[in-house]
Amino acid sequence: MPRFFVDTPLAATDGDIALPSGAARHVQVLRLQPGDALTLFDGSGPEWQAEVTAMGRSEVRVRLLTAEQPQRELLRAVTLAVVMPANDRMDFLVEKATELGAAAIQPLMSERSVLRLNGERADKKRAHWQGVAVASAEQCGRTVPTRIEPVQTLAAWLATLAPAADEWRGLLSPRAAVALAPFPQQRALFLSGPE
The missing domain is CATH 3.40.1280.10 (SPOUT methyltransferase, trefoil knot domain)
Incomplete structure (x- = not known):
């Protein structure tokens, strides 16, 4: 499943966001369509399973589904x-x-x-x-x-x-x-x- 970094705190959103231009362009290049799944993370620790809801010429909108807290960082x-x-x-x-x-x-x-x-x-x-x-x-x-x-x-x-x-x-x-x-x-x- 494709993973994308989003430099906006995802926990503070209402669950429906527009991807930043770089991530949106990458989604378009991958030819993802509404309904396709992807993973987002913002650097704070958790990652979110998300779904593409709309594709435009310059905007891609996604809906956050579930947050997970995987332990992938070093203990120190x-x-x-x-x-x-x-x-x-x-x-x-x-x-x-x-x-x-x-x-x-x-x-x-x-x-x-x-x-x-x-x-x-x-x-x-x-x-x-x-x-x-x-x-x-x-x-x-x-x-x-x-x-x-x-x-x-x-x-x-x-x-x-x-x-x-x-x-x-x-x-x-x-x-x-x-x-x-x-x-x-x-x-x-x-x-x-x-x-």
């Missing part, structure tokens, strides 16, 4: 802080991290980073990566897409990183002596990059 919130790789490798990283269940990705720039982003260009890339995370969540069945944090320098990010007793922190290294064993904390933060 995992954040991946990563020095951004060059070219389209960051897209691949976002896609796979979303599929693996990462709650958030913190894109970083370091002294040796090839990819340098700031200002409007950084905002556009972040929006693009958030779209990649949403598309990946639609594909893999997650109900909460990975959140992409604003791009920062490694030094600035480390300066703002406060101690957290409920967070396990690890630096990913090929020469690590300690295995990733079960940890008691509710959150985990991993740092990876060329430095």
Whole structure:
């Protein structure tokens, strides 16, 4: 059954909604018709079984039928802080991290980073990566897409990183002596990059 992310809180609707333009276009491309079933999620946790009620040239209306609360998220919130790789490798990283269940990705720039982003260009890339995370969540069945944090320098990010007793922190290294064993904390933060 096709799944679509809707950036409107579905629990607050009256049960009959118009899909956003991107999802509506996707429904049209799939040639769904009134009466066809689909699944919607808004990133808050639940997903809704829905039915197409009307197809227009630019609008698709659906009726929400039932809400379900599937447990597809990791029990602990995992954040991946990563020095951004060059070219389209960051897209691949976002896609796979979303599929693996990462709650958030913190894109970083370091002294040796090839990819340098700031200002409007950084905002556009972040929006693009958030779209990649949403598309990946639609594909893999997650109900909460990975959140992409604003791009920062490694030094600035480390300066703002406060101690957290409920967070396990690890630096990913090929020469690590300690295995990733079960940890008691509710959150985990991993740092990876060329430095």
